[in-house]
Amino acid sequence: MKALGGIVKGLVFAIIGFIVGGGIGFLLMNAAPTGRGTFEPVIALGYVFALIGWLLGVGLWDAWAREWVGLPAKKLEVHGWRRYFRFSTDHKVIGVQYLATFLFLFLFAGLLAMLMRLELMAPGETIMGPNTYNTVMSLHGVIMIAVAVAAIIGGLGNFALPILIGARDVAFPRVNALSFWVLPPVVILLLLTPLFGGFDTGWTGYPPLSVTNATGTLFFLLAFITFGISSILGGLNFITTVVTLRAPGMTWGRLPIFVWGVLSAAMISLTATQVVAAGLIMIVLDRVTGTSFFNAAQGGNALLYEHVFWFYSHPAVYIVILPAFGAILEIVAHFSRKPLFAYKWVVGSFLGIVAQGFLVWAHHLYTSGMSDWLHIPFMATTEVISIPTGIVFLSALGTLWLGKLWLKPPMLFSLGFIFNFLIGGVTGIFNADVPTDIHLQDTYFITAHFHYTLMGGMIFGLMAGVYYWFPKFTGRKYNETLAKIHFWWMFVMFNVTFIPMFWLGIHGMNRRIADYSPELGGVNMFVSIAAFVLGAGFLVFAFNLVYSWVRGPAAEANPWRARTLEWQTLSPPPEENFHAPPVVSDDPYGYGIPGSIHAVIGPAAGAPRQESEVKR
Amino acid sequence: MATATRTHPVHSRLFLNRLGLWLFIASEVFLFGALLSARYYLQGFYRPAELNQLLGLAISVVLVLSSLTAYRAEIAVAHGDQRRFRRNILATIFLGVVFLAGVVVEWREGFHFFPPSTGYGTIFFTLTGAHAFHVLTGLIALTIVYFLGRRGRFTTGSYWGAEGVVKYWHFVDVAWVLIYPTLYLVR
Ligand code: HEM
Ligand SMILES: [Cu+2]
Numbered sequence: 001m002k003a004l005g006g007i008v009k010g011l012v013f014a015i016i017g018f019i020v021g022g023g024i025g026f027l028l029m030n031a032a033p034t035g036r037g038t039f040e041p042v043i044a045l046g047y048v049f050a051l052i053g054w055l056l057g058v059g060l061w062d063a064w065a066r067e068w069v070g071l072p073a074k075k076l077e078v079h080g081w082r083r084y085f086r087f088s089t090d091h092k093v094i095g096v097q098y099l100a101t102f103l104f105l106f107l108f109a110g111l112l113a114m115l116m117r118l119e120l121m122a123p124g125e126t127i128m129g130p131n132t133y134n135t136v137m138s139l140h141g142v143i144m145i146a147v148a149v150a151a152i153i154g155g156l157g158n159f160a161l162p163i164l165i166g167a168r169d170v171a172f173p174r175v176n177a178l179s180f181w182v183l184p185p186v187v188i189l190l191l192l193t194p195l196f197g198g199f200d201t202g203w204t205g206y207p208p209l210s211v212t213n214a215t216g217t218l219f220f221l222l223a224f225i226t227f228g229i230s231s232i233l234g235g236l237n238f239i240t241t242v243v244t245l246r247a248p249g250m251t252w253g254r255l256p257i258f259v260w261g262v263l264s265a266a267m268i269s270l271t272a273t274q275v276v277a278a279g280l281i282m283i284v285l286d287r288v289t290g291t292s293f294f295n296a297a298q299g300g301n302a303l304l305y306e307h308v309f310w311f312y313s314h315p316a317v318y319i320v321i322l323p324a325f326g327a328i329l330e331i332v333a334h335f336s337r338k339p340l341f342a343y344k345w346v347v348g349s350f351l352g353i354v355a356q357g358f359l360v361w362a363h364h365l366y367t368s369g370m371s372d373w374l375h376i377p378f379m380a381t382t383e384v385i386s387i388p389t390g391i392v393f394l395s396a397l398g399t400l401w402l403g404k405l406w407l408k409p410p411m412l413f414s415l416g417f418i419f420n421f422l423i424g425g426v427t428g429i430f431n432a433d434v435p436t437d438i439h440l441q442d443t444y445f446i447t448a449h450f451h452y453t454l455m456g457g458m459i460f461g462l463m464a465g466v467y468y469w470f471p472k473f474t475g476r477k478y479n480e481t482l483a484k485i486h487f488w489w490m491f492v493m494f495n496v497t498f499i500p501m502f503w504l505g506i507h508g509m510n511r512r513i514a515d516y517s518p519e520l521g522g523v524n525m526f527v528s529i530a531a532f533v534l535g536a537g538f539l540v541f542a543f544n545l546v547y548s549w550v551r552g553p554a555a556e557a558n559p560w561r562a563r564t565l566e567w568q569t570l571s572p573p574p575e576e577n578f579h580a581p582p583v584v585s586d587d588p589y590g591y592g593i594p595g596s597i598h599a600v601i602g603p604a605a606g607a608p609r610q611e612s613e614v615k616r
Numbered sequence: 617m618a619t620a621t622r623t624h625p626v627h628s629r630l631f632l633n634r635l636g637l638w639l640f641i642a643s644e645v646f647l648f649g650a651l652l653s654a655r656y657y658l659q660g661f662y663r664p665a666e667l668n669q670l671l672g673l674a675i676s677v678v679l680v681l682s683s684l685t686a687y688r689a690e691i692a693v694a695h696g697d698q699r700r701f702r703r704n705i706l707a708t709i710f711l712g713v714v715f716l717a718g719v720v721v722e723w724r725e726g727f728h729f730f731p732p733s734t735g736y737g738t739i740f741f742t743l744t745g746a747h748a749f750h751v752l753t754g755l756i757a758l759t760i761v762y763f764l765g766r767r768g769r770f771t772t773g774s775y776w777g778a779e780g781v782v783k784y785w786h787f788v789d790v791a792w793v794l795i796y797p798t799l800y801l802v803r
Contacts, residue, residue, distance in 0.1 A: 032727075068760045070767050171632050236639045243635060244627040270639060271646045278650035282742070291738040293654070299735030304657050308650055 006058045006086050013057030014050040014185075021049025040218050040288045047222050051185055058181050059087020064174050087181060089173035092573065094180050095159025096473060099466070101183060102151035103545075106459075107538060109143035112136050114535050117528040123518045133514035135198030135216070139190060142203035142220065146186070146227060148458045149269075149316060152323040154180070154234060156465045157262040159473055161238065163566040163573060164256045166247025166582040166599065171240035179233040182226055189223035192216075202512055204309060207294035207302045211286045218287060221280050228273045228280075231319070235270035238262055247565070247599070249584030254598075256564050256588045257333070257340055257347075261326020264350040265319045268357065272319075276312030279305050306368050310361035318357045320454065322350055324461030325392050328414040331464050332396050334562040335411035336403025339589040342395045349388035356385050366434055367441045375434045382432040389425060393418070408560070409483035413464035416491045420456025424449060427502065442512070445505025448498050456494060463490070463541070470548070471555035475572040478548035486540045493534035500527050563598040564588050578602070633776050641787045644750075648791050651746055652798055655739045661802045664736055666729035668722065672800040675718035676792065679751075682711035683789040686758075690782045696772040698765065705762045705778075708785065712755045719748050743795050750788045757781045 025045030056065060062074040078086050083093050084100070115136050119126045128136070162170055170176050193199045197214025205224070210217050242255070242263050255263075282293040282305065292298035294305060333340040340346070362370060362378040396418055405411065427449045430436040440446060463486075470478055500523050509516045509524075516524065558567040569578050580602030590596035689704035722744065730737040761781050764770065770778050 068764075070764060070769070172636060175636075232643055236636060236643065239639055240632055240636050244632050270643050274643055274646035275650040278647055278654070282654070285738075285742060289732055289741075291732045291742065292735060293658070293738055293742075295733075298733060298738070299658060300738070301658055304654060307657075308654070311650075 004085055010054045010056075010058030010181075013053035015053075017049035017051070017053025018046040022046030024049075038215065040215060043215065043218060044222065044284060044288045047189075051182070051226065054185055055178065055181060060178065060181075063087055063089065063177070087177050089169070089177045090575070091158050091162050091170050091173065091176060092473075092577075094176050095155055095157070097180050098150065098158055098183075099155030099473075101180075101187075102147045102155060103466075103542075105143050105187070106147045106151070107542065109140050109147065110535055110538060112140040112143075114532060116140060117531040119514055120516070120524050121528040122525065123516060123521050125515070128514070130514045131198060131200060134200035134202075134512070135194055137512060138199050138202050138220070139193065142224070143190065144454065145203050145316075148320040148454050149231065150183075150227075150234075151462050152327060152458065152465060153238070153262055153265055153269075153319070154230075156258075156327065156462070156469060157238065157323060160469055160566055161259055161262055162241060162245070163569065163577050164259055164564055165242060165245060165250055166565050166578070166584060167241060167245035168576040168578070170237050171244055172237050175233050176237050179230040179237070182230045186223045186227045186230075189219045189226070193219045204313070205280070205283065206309075207283055207286070207305050210283050211294055218284065221284050221287075225277055225280050225284075228277045231269040231273045235266035235268070235273075238266035239270065247582045247584050249599070251584075253344070254584055254587055256330060257343065258323070258326035258330040260347050260350050261323045261329075264354045265322040267354050268315045268319050268322075272312040272315040272358070275308055276316075279308035279312075282308075303365075303368060303370060306365055306370075307361065310364045311358070314361045314364065315354075315357040317453070318353055320458050321461075322353065324417070324458045325350070327461050327465040327468070328417045329392070329396060329399070330564075331410045331414045331468050332399050333589045333591075334560055334564075335406045335408060335414070336399050337406070337591045338399055338403045339587065339591060339593075340395065341398030341401070342391065343589070345391050346395045349391040352388040353385065356381065356388070360385060363432055363437075366437050379432060379434050383429070386425070386429070393422070393425075408467075409480060409487060410464045410468035410560075412484065412487040412491075413460050413467060416487065417457060417460040417464065419491075420452055420460060420494070424452030424457055427452065440505060442510060443505035444501045444509045444511055447511050448501035448505060451498050451501070456498070460490075463487075466545075468560070469566075470545070471559050472566055472571050472573070474549050474552070475555055475570075476548055476552035477555045477559070478544050478552055482540055482544040486537060486544065489537035489540065490534065493530055493537060497527055497530040497534050500530075563590070565599050565601075568599060568601055630776055633780060637780050637783055641784070644787065644791075648746070648794070651743055652794065655743065655798055659736055659739055662736060663800070663803060664730050666725075667800055668725055669800060671718060671722055671725075672796060675715050675722070676796045678711050678718065679715045679789050679792050682708045682715065683786050685711065686782045686785045690775075690779055693765070693770050693775045693778050694772060698768070698770075701770070701778070702762060702765050705758055705765065709755060709758050709762065712751055712758070712785075716748060716751055716755075719744055719751075740799055743799060747788070747792055747795055750791065754781070754785050754788050757784065 022042040022045060025042040028045070029039075029041040059076070063076065064073055066073050076083075076086060076088065078088070083090070084097055088094065088097075115127070116133065119128050119133055119136075158170070158176065162168070193216035196216040196219060199216040199220045200213060201210045201217060201220075205217070205220065210221070242259060246255070282291075285291045286293050286295065286300075292300040294300045294302045296302070329340060329346065360378060360382045362374055363382045365378075366375060396414075427445070430440060431446065431449060467478070467483055470476075504520060504523055504527070505511075507520065509520050555571045557569065557571050559571075560567065565578075565582055565584075566573070568582070578601050582599050582601045584599040586596045586598050588598045590598065685704045685707040689701050689708060692698075692700035692704060723741070726737065726740055730740060732738060732741045758781055761770075761778050764777060
């Protein structure tokens with residue numbers, strides 16, 4: 001009970017909030033009948049108040065808001081496993097909270113994928129009708145997108161980044177807790193969609209469908225907006241942390257590359273997310289208050305949404321992939337025992353990708369009916385992005401070249417990433433080129449392409465990171481044999497499952513549809529069976545993780561003999577990460593350079609702290 | 617003392633807070649940027665003749681004035697003049713409330729001439745609504761600052777709470793300076 005106290009209080013406050021907000025919505029609805037005459041104003045306004053209630057109840061009030069009315073904030077004293085269920089401001093706890101939440105969601109959305117593949121095993125209706133399929137497909141998509149956007153940056157980033165730069169915590173620990181605790185409402189909203197008519201727009205939520213369909217879509221819209229709040233606050237926190245809290249000597253040129261990856265992604269999530277929020281709010285307004293952003297009869301235009309949506313969602317693929325790039329480059333350097341090849345070029349490329357990412361969005365709109373003259377400029381800007389991406393790739397290869405490769409699980413997953421992302425990247429060119437994309441758009445070619453980047457790329461990067469930092473996070477070792485089995489299983493079956501989808505797309509199988517023409521049945525049967533085998537492989541992963549966390553043997557402080565700061569402290573790191581302030585004196589990747597040490601951790605343990613405590 | 621930095625000597629807590637606020641404002645710029653672009657994308661330079669130009673101008677002046685009083689409040693607290701600080705915060709709150717009252721009148725007329733379901737109404741109500749929401753949050757924050765000020769929470773050397781809210785208020789003001797011509801003046 002003590003563990004769940006905050007959560008229970010949050011739920012109670014949320015219900016009270018919903019009643020208050022919903023009541024106001026009800027009154028407004030009757031005072032000025034607009035919109036579609038449904039109960040959606042009650043739901044929308046009720047949710048806003050419920051969200052505030054939830055946050056206050058779960059810990060915002062105790063830990064923070066009390067100060068706004070002149071009371072002292074309460075300090076939370078919970079230890080052991082219970083702290084993972086409380087409003088903790090420790091970045092290590094928050095990192096684990098993120099990681100556990102998103103690994104769980106990943107497995108859940110994976111199960112939904114299994115359902116889809118069951119339906120697609122044979123032509124005609126197999127286990128569910130088209131409407132159910134659409135909802136399952138949309139839920140799978142949006143949950144996986146959330147995993148892709150937040151698992152590395154929120155999980156690995158939160159845990160590892162402050163330690164990597166030698167800080168004791170992030171810049172705004174309470175904001176950090178907030179950005180995690182807005183996520184449970186997101187999950188609840190998404191799980192509620194099937195009860196309210198489902199949502200069938202796919203994760204992109206294009207109007208006019210998303211304005212006119214069942215109430216489930218409103219839940220999806222509110223969930224997406226709430227998720228956006230988390231991304232924005234998270235981005236703000238990471239940027240401030242890296243700018244201000246680097247240890248003495250940790251110059252910009254000595255930042256581990258993973259930190260650069262997270263920092264670049266944070267710049268995007270800080271800014272671009274507001275734009276998609278604006279688009280989603282427009283749909284909510286059209287549904288709830290009867291405005292006509294997307295109602296052509298009143299001068300609205302659905303194309304506006306596509307522009308606004310992709311102005312975020314293309315940069316969002318870099319929110320997904322830049323931290324993954326960072327993680328695998330980090331691992332490749334440590335496990336090749338070599339300095340990272342072309343470090344400065346990689347940093348420049350990351351920043352270049354951030355900037356250029358904002359200039360390419362309309363490559364998603366080639367078939368939307370936007371003006372033809374926009375095709376060529378957006379094709380050109382898109383193709384130019386392959387230059388910085390190529391540099392990142394070359395850096396990975398250059399680091400591997402003549403390295404002394406140590407094929408531990410993190411390294412295997414990083415090599416898998418490099419292979420898969422190559423296929424994802426090369427097939428992307430066909431989507432960027434107008435002549436080919438006109439044919440491929442909305443087919444399984446697209447589905448295959450983005451699974452190669454998201455799953456073959458980001459998820460492999462996530463796995464690499466999890467296997468890399470697991471001993472640090474938990475203080476325990478995992479079973480390496482099982483981890484290697486997991487890798488080979490996932491790597492082989494991933495490719496077996498998704499390669500044929502390119503073929504299916506070229507042969508005309510449409511995306512987002514529960515049925516297809518009968519002659520594609522054979523290949524689909526093959527893909528489905530492969531997908532089930534692939535899915536089963538994650539049981540190995542889940543078992544290994546859970547079992548090792550509970551029962552695994554104790555891990556040393558530095559099992560990989562790596563140079564970066566997180567490995568120089570205990571596993572798991574003590575409160576505030578280091579027993580004394582670290583001082584950085586050299587490059588993080590200077591393997592093989594005689595006498596080079598990346599950092600030393602201040603005067604011996606127990607020496608008095610140099611820095612004074614801060615009032616937060 | 618408690619206000620010293622927990623970070624490395626180079627950066628004070630104040631620097632962190634300021635950076636955080638500026639980043640937040642940078643983020644909000646994108647929100648208003650998207651909403652403003654929607655106006656031009658959907659409606660071009662069209663504006664209905666029924667707009668109450670006098671009211672629009674009046675509330676704009678009121679809001680700009682409130683930035684002035686907010687600025688004076690910040691200067692006052694920096695110099696330790698608590699009474700002037702509180703007086704100017706109160707004046708800012710007052711002007712903010714007048715502004716919101718003006719928006720209410722604006723909305724009543726708007727509902728009549730270009731309701732939210734029309735093309736221009738969609739834009740008008742969304743932009744003014746989004747902005748009024750920010751004004752409202754600013755007013756709540758100013759009220760908190762006022763009461764914390766009465767409890768003597770802000771001193772010459774330590775007044776981040778007041779400074780942060782005043783900066784946010786300036787931002788809300790600047791946003792209006794862009795929204796006002798977009799709704800009332802372009803053609
Ligand atoms: C076991 C592995 C997986 C399988 C078998 C699988 C299968 C599928 C299938 C069958 C679809 C629907 C295609 C359609 O009807 O258009 C789909 C859509 C999608 N998947 Fe996966 N998927 C897997 C893993 C992932 C992962 C790891 C991610 C991202 C991290 C992901 C992201 C998406 C997205 C974004 C969509 C698009 C939904 C939409 O069109 O709105 N999937 N997947
Ligand atoms: Cu794109």
